[in-house]
Amino acid sequence: MQTEKDNKQAEFDFQAKIDKGDKIEPKDWMPERYRNQLVRMMSQHAHSEIVGMLPEGNWITRAPSLRRKAILLAKVQDEAGHGMYLYSAAETLGVDRTEMLKQLHTGKAKYSSIFNYPTLTWADIGAIGWLVDGAAIMNQTALAKGSYGPYSRAMVRICKEESFHNRQGYEIMCSLSFGTSEQKQMAQDAFNRWWWPAIMMLGPSDDNSPNSDELMRWKVKMESSDSIRRRFIDRTVPQAEFIGLTVPDPHMKFNKETGHYEHGPINWEEFFNVIKGNGPCNKERVKARNEADKNGRWVREAAEAYAEKHKKN
Amino acid sequence: MENQTALFQYCLRLADSNLILSHRLSEWCGHGPILEEDIALINIALDFIGHGTALLQYAALVEGKGRSEDDLAYMRNEREYRNALLVEQPNGDYAKTIARQFLFDTFQYHFYQALQNSKDETLAALAAKALKEITYHLRHSSQWVLRMGDGTDESHSRIQTAFDDLWMFTGDLFDMDTTDETLLKQGIAVDLAPVKEKWQTQVSEVLQQATLKIPDQTFMQGGSRDGRHTEHLGYLLAEMQYLPRTYPGAKW
Amino acid sequence: MKETQWPLWEIFIQANPGIPHKHVGSLHAPDAEMALQNARDVYTRRKEGISIWAVESKNIVASAPEDVGSFFDPANDKVYRHPTFYKVPEGVKYL
Ligand SMILES: [Fe+2]
Ligand SMILES: [Fe+2]
Ligand SMILES: [Fe+2]
Numbered sequence: 001m002q003t004e005k006d007n008k009q010a011e012f013d014f015q016a017k018i019d020k021g022d023k024i025e026p027k028d029w030m031p032e033r034y035r036n037q038l039v040r041m042m043s044q045h046a047h048s049e050i051v052g053m054l055p056e057g058n059w060i061t062r063a064p065s066l067r068r069k070a071i072l073l074a075k076v077q078d079e080a081g082h083g084m085y086l087y088s089a090a091e092t093l094g095v096d097r098t099e100m101l102k103q104l105h106t107g108k109a110k111y112s113s114i115f116n117y118p119t120l121t122w123a124d125i126g127a128i129g130w131l132v133d134g135a136a137i138m139n140q141t142a143l144a145k146g147s148y149g150p151y152s153r154a155m156v157r158i159c160k161e162e163s164f165h166n167r168q169g170y171e172i173m174c175s176l177s178f179g180t181s182e183q184k185q186m187a188q189d190a191f192n193r194w195w196w197p198a199i200m201m202l203g204p205s206d207d208n209s210p211n212s213d214e215l216m217r218w219k220v221k222m223e224s225s226d227s228i229r230r231r232f233i234d235r236t237v238p239q240a241e242f243i244g245l246t247v248p249d250p251h252m253k254f255n256k257e258t259g260h261y262e263h264g265p266i267n268w269e270e271f272f273n274v275i276k277g278n279g280p281c282n283k284e285r286v287k288a289r290n291e292a293d294k295n296g297r298w299v300r301e302a303a304e305a306y307a308e309k310h311k312k313n
Numbered sequence: 314m315e316n317q318t319a320l321f322q323y324c325l326r327l328a329d330s331n332l333i334l335s336h337r338l339s340e341w342c343g344h345g346p347i348l349e350e351d352i353a354l355i356n357i358a359l360d361f362i363g364h365g366t367a368l369l370q371y372a373a374l375v376e377g378k379g380r381s382e383d384d385l386a387y388m389r390n391e392r393e394y395r396n397a398l399l400v401e402q403p404n405g406d407y408a409k410t411i412a413r414q415f416l417f418d419t420f421q422y423h424f425y426q427a428l429q430n431s432k433d434e435t436l437a438a439l440a441a442k443a444l445k446e447i448t449y450h451l452r453h454s455s456q457w458v459l460r461m462g463d464g465t466d467e468s469h470s471r472i473q474t475a476f477d478d479l480w481m482f483t484g485d486l487f488d489m490d491t492t493d494e495t496l497l498k499q500g501i502a503v504d505l506a507p508v509k510e511k512w513q514t515q516v517s518e519v520l521q522q523a524t525l526k527i528p529d530q531t532f533m534q535g536g537s538r539d540g541r542h543t544e545h546l547g548y549l550l551a552e553m554q555y556l557p558r559t560y561p562g563a564k565w
Numbered sequence: 566m567k568e569t570q571w572p573l574w575e576i577f578i579q580a581n582p583g584i585p586h587k588h589v590g591s592l593h594a595p596d597a598e599m600a601l602q603n604a605r606d607v608y609t610r611r612k613e614g615i616s617i618w619a620v621e622s623k624n625i626v627a628s629a630p631e632d633v634g635s636f637f638d639p640a641n642d643k644v645y646r647h648p649t650f651y652k653v654p655e656g657v658k659y660l
Contacts, residue, residue: 027630062555073342077610091573297569298467299346300595302467303464304464306459307595310596349607453602456598
């Protein structure tokens, strides 16, 4: 029987291991809250990758050149792969993918709010790769150093694959910005629409996340949202300027003393509204995933039935 | 028929089928029956678009009018497209997608086996490279035909219906015209008669193993050789070509 | 209605000839053939491998973390298993 004292000791050993920089593996002892947090984070992250396929998938059939079409296909495929790696990582903690998907389909599970915005023009594909993948990479590079072995290994793999996503997005924005005046307008318009959601997708200010301290101590969260956001802005603003795009934030200015950019107020009300389900595409996205699942059911059952009939031994 | 025109037409024919089928497969992206299958389908779509692009580049070179592969893909109209009728058929349910894929993969497999020996070195090299990919495509689609045919009652009836519906478009794969005749004389084109025999044998074998019936319909649609398509192609091209046509001259 | 869930498989990839297969992750597949195909599609998209092993997860037996002491500590003091344990006169080659 586990006594209170045993538990204390186990928790102490657990923390010591993390402090030393060792990874926690699936069968290791871990606090319940740690396990739950990780399942929640990994499945949310996995859902984000899968739902994220939809807004970009929108444009595969309309990509304006064969090269762009192949790149976009490969990129969206990577996202499907990322979803798989992450579901796999979550499954090491004993939750089934079916169970996680059910949560997504019934609207109980969350995913990154950014994918509830629509992709209206081709420039949105550029903006997503540049801004959304750009922000995601910063977050994921941090998570790759996290304490849970399977999650961190999945992140390492994902980060390696992500590097082209960001570049292809910026490349699209370059072509448009240096193209015809209509193309340039298209680029600026997409930038205007995606900038704030990208800023927000890194998560609310740290003063607003109550269990931040514990998560940092457990190395579940590796860096504060605000600090990742600052780095993202510092890197992205010059990239925008380089291709002649204007950041849609009249307050944005460079502070010479701190060496950082300072942004205007963030509309968190919009952020929480979208999370609550009131974004322009929440319903569509969840519906699309539900339909794929429903229409795929007979296919999965067929393969299962066939395997059963043809079992060797 | 002039040799160059014939070769150009021949390249378009091969390229267009790859391009259009890639387009159809990519429509599944994000909507597949299970994540693993989404990824598999996109791999296949990527192979098709890669091979189609290479063929269009070669077509452009053969034509010698300074058109690029993108010009050929995005600026030709319905009647100028030369893809097989089979590949433009809509995805339908997953059974229809798999049946279409299997029928075409089997064709491509035997066709490219022969094309490897073409006297046209570029085509022969492209065929040899593509054959590795096609071998895998065929394995994937055959395995699914087996699973659906010999899976549940529902899957059996769905895939049988899919084969029944698509069957009339398979004859078009083997139609030969003056383009073929011109190039056959030079050992460039593939004689489709033996390809058809091999195709029939293999399709029957797999369908039989999958407990499915070979559709008994014998009337075949034709027309892709001179750009007479089904209604579906127009919509597909409208979607695919809209950006370059809306903004002529723009670079992307 | 019962939800279908294909079994879970663990995937091991050999990156190059001569080196061991390495665990890369898992996936769902209805049977062995599909497990191999899915592994190829998911885990070797960037030429990561030349050989794949797929093992149904339920068939893997793993040691428990509690066994660490009794399983692995005894090897700690058997330094004689490592070549650097042995002193060899200087200048002797090919040992
Ligand atoms: Fe991703
Ligand atoms: Fe990405
Ligand atoms: Fe991500």
